[in-house]
Amino acid sequence: MNERRTALTIAGSDSSGGAGIQADLKTFAALGVYGTSAVTAVTAQNTMGVSAVMAVSADLVTAQIETVAADIPIHATKTGMLFNAAIVEAVGAAIDALELPLLVVDPVMLAKSGDRLLDDDGVRAMCAELLPRALVVTPNIPEAEILSGRTIGSIEEVRAAAEEIHQRCGAAVVIKGAHAQDTGDNLLVDLLFDGERFTEYQTSRIATRNTHGTGCTFASAIAARLALGDSLPEAVACAQSYVAGAIGHALPIGKGHGPLDHFWKTRSA
Numbered sequence: 001m002n003e004r005r006t007a008l009t010i011a012g013s014d015s016s017g018g019a020g021i022q023a024d025l026k027t028f029a030a031l032g033v034y035g036t037s038a039v040t041a042v043t044a045q046n047t048m049g050v051s052a053v054m055a056v057s058a059d060l061v062t063a064q065i066e067t068v069a070a071d072i073p074i075h076a077t078k079t080g081m082l083f084n085a086a087i088v089e090a091v092g093a094a095i096d097a098l099e100l101p102l103l104v105v106d107p108v109m110l111a112k113s114g115d116r117l118l119d120d121d122g123v124r125a126m127c128a129e130l131l132p133r134a135l136v137v138t139p140n141i142p143e144a145e146i147l148s149g150r151t152i153g154s155i156e157e158v159r160a161a162a163e164e165i166h167q168r169c170g171a172a173v174v175i176k177g178a179h180a181q182d183t184g185d186n187l188l189v190d191l192l193f194d195g196e197r198f199t200e201y202q203t204s205r206i207a208t209r210n211t212h213g214t215g216c217t218f219a220s221a222i223a224a225r226l227a228l229g230d231s232l233p234e235a236v237a238c239a240q241s242y243v244a245g246a247i248g249h250a251l252p253i254g255k256g257h258g259p260l261d262h263f264w265k266t267r268s269a
Contacts, residue, residue, distance in 0.1 A: 005227045006034045006072055008100065009220060010065065010091055011080025011108075012041040012053075012117070018259030019045075019213035020080060024220040026262035031224040031242065036072055038064035040091075041083045047212055047254030053117070055083045058090035065094040076102040076227035078220050081117045085125035088118075092129035102226045105134040105171070106219035107143050123147075131169035136232060138174045138219045139165070152178075155189065162193035170195075174236055176218060190218075192236050199233055201240045210250035210258030217260055218243045 007028050014020035021037045028035030040061050044052035068074070077100040082088045095103060107126060109118045118126070123146060131137055131147075141152050147168070148161035155178055162173040172194045192199040221239035222232075230238065242265075249264035261267070 003073075004034050005032070005075045005229075006036060007076045007078060007220070007223050007227045008036045008038065008065070008068060008074045009078045009080065009223075010038045010040060010061070010082070011078070011106075011216070012043055012083065013039050014043055014045050014213070016046045016212070016254065016259070018047065018257075019216045023213040023216040023260070023262065024078060024080065027217050027220040027242075028224050030262050030265065031221060031228070033075075033224040033227050034072075036068045036074070038068065040087050041081060046256070047258055048256035050117075053083065055087060058086040061087055062090045062094050065091070065100075066098065069098045069100065074100050076104065076223040078104045078106065078223035079130065080106045080216055080219070081108040082122060082126070082130075083117065084119055085121040088122050088125040089129050092125075092133060095130075095133055102223065103134045104219050104223040104226070105130055105137045106215055107131075107137055107139050107147060108215070109143050109146060127169065131165075131171055134169070134171040135226070136172040136174060136222065137165065137169065138176060138215070138222065140176045140215060141178065144173075144175045155191075158189075158191050159193070159198060162191060162198070166193055166195050172232060174222075176215065190236065190240050192233065194232065199236070201237055203240055203244045206244070206247050208247060208250055209256075210252060210260070211247060212254075212257040212259045214243055214247065214260065217246060217262065 009024035025035040148164040190201045225235035246260035249261035
């Protein structure tokens with residue numbers, strides 16, 4: 001494979017550099033993929049939370065996507081914070097019209113601090129306009145509860161929620177960060193349901209508060225590996241391993257949830 005592989009992130013900007021398009025582009029670079037971006041919103045944000053958000057106009061989001069795709073072949077696409085229904089609909093329409101491949105949807109709804117990052121109309125638009133175009137959607141537990149309409153408190157309920165989300169939108173589903181049953185709190189499970197079978201990916205829990213941007217990083221790592229030619233199960237396995245290492249080497253920056261070390265593999269080599 002001689003052609004340089006590329007990925008497009010469509011997401012919000014994090015002024016502290018730990019999440020959003022900043023995390024996505026770092027992840028793409030760390031995994032050997034050339035990253036491009038379309039900014040959906042600008043946040044005033046640090047490790048303690050989001051203090052202000054301003055959405056980019058839907059027309060400008062569309063223009064960014066169209067301009068990039070007109071010049072650079074895109075091998076995988078990842079969405080993050082889309083903020084409102086108009087942007088969700090514009091992104092879905094652009095992905096469809098441009099036939100952008102291998103769509104990974106990180107259904108960003110809440111910041112780690114609890115700040116709301118997608119309104120109710122946006123959630124409805126995401127379910128109707130974006131998820132049906134996705135190869136895979138990567139909710140955490142609270143997001144999976146919203147998308148499935150189910151309460152989740154066990155691995156069995158995680159499986160039921162994944163099946164419900166798949167039934168509603170047709171995409172494969174990875175629900176992140178479930179507790180592994182019968183193993184205590186030391187293990188976490190990322191559960192993949194591809195429409196036919198479940199695959200559990202277990203990882204050890206790491207005791208740290210420096211986890212800012214884990215969801216963005218996980219989804220963009222999946223997109224990067226898909227762009228490089230991995231199957232979805234292979235991409236999820238690689239993404240989990242990469243994120244675990246980035247958390248293990250997380251940077252003690254800021255007064256809140258510090259960022260991951262996206263280039264930990266380079267520094268560990």
